[in-house]
Amino acid sequence: MQPLFQTILAAAILALALPDAASAERVAEPSYGAELEGFAYPFPVKRFTFPSQRQELQMAYLDVPAETPNGRTAVLLHGKNFCAATWESQIRALSAAGYRVIAPDQIGFCKSSKPAAYQFTFRQLAENTHALLATLGVERPILIGHSTGGMLAAHYALLYPREVEQLVLVNPVGLEDWSAKGLPPVSLEQWYQRELKVSAASIRAYETATYYAGHWEARYEPWVTMLAGLNNGPGKAAVAWDSALVYDMIVTEPVLYRFPQIAVPTLLMIGQKDNTAIGKDLAPPEVRASLGHYPELGKAAARAIPGARLVEFPELGHAPQMSDPEGFNKALIEGIAVR
Structure with missing residues (x-):
């Protein structure tokens, strides 16, 4: 474990042990730079610089070699509240199993650029990822996408069906059309104002209920600190604005209508206690009950x-790869071994 993570865990345990809410409020919120400066990843971070929408952007990524190469490459696509680093357990397991592993931070996320003006679409993010992989000489990866990364992986497979060996969707969002089911319109300004209010406490509460099926463990705390620090740092406004644009993209670009067109071998890995539905707290009670x-x-x-x-995980929530990494990794490696 990295020394920084040990420090974060110690602080987390101390915070959880505080006797009352007033004491908790006195604990300083973490703060990192707009590209997560100050937060260490478990592997060396590389940068891909490229032009997009009349500006030069940089995409951070991890490129971890296989211990004993089997000639295959796994590309891990993170979710909305996740980063490349949150795949740490899967990266280690896949590398040990013979896979080269590439895990990018998408534009607008984590250690990558936060453009002030950008049309976020799944097609654009897929094109960005495709350009990165072309630069790295990766031609037919196994795409593994979680949450929003699952939506991205599905769009990528639709755009580049001959350039994907396999598709793995881990609790992807976009399995239902929330707007069609009754989610009211949410403006960019509404999303932006919501994101400006993000805190470690709100992140922890949401993740406990949704990602971890009501069960919190101290080992999840580094990822709360990562996200809260990004949203509390000097780039807070830029981070919140790009996050608002991403939420709008997720809600307005449902992919489920194109599932029958996916022509790539696909593995679905679903935590059964997941209840994710973007913006469901804004929906009327009768609609909210029907979502997720x-x-x-x-x-x-x-x-x-x-x-x-x-593959179903009966006791796990939205992030099965983090709740039960050993069980998830075993199922993942067995699943992608089938061609």
């Missing part, structure tokens, strides 16, 4: 995607 039922959504996606295989 992943046991049904996962099965429906498996039926819609030709030849898809489904």
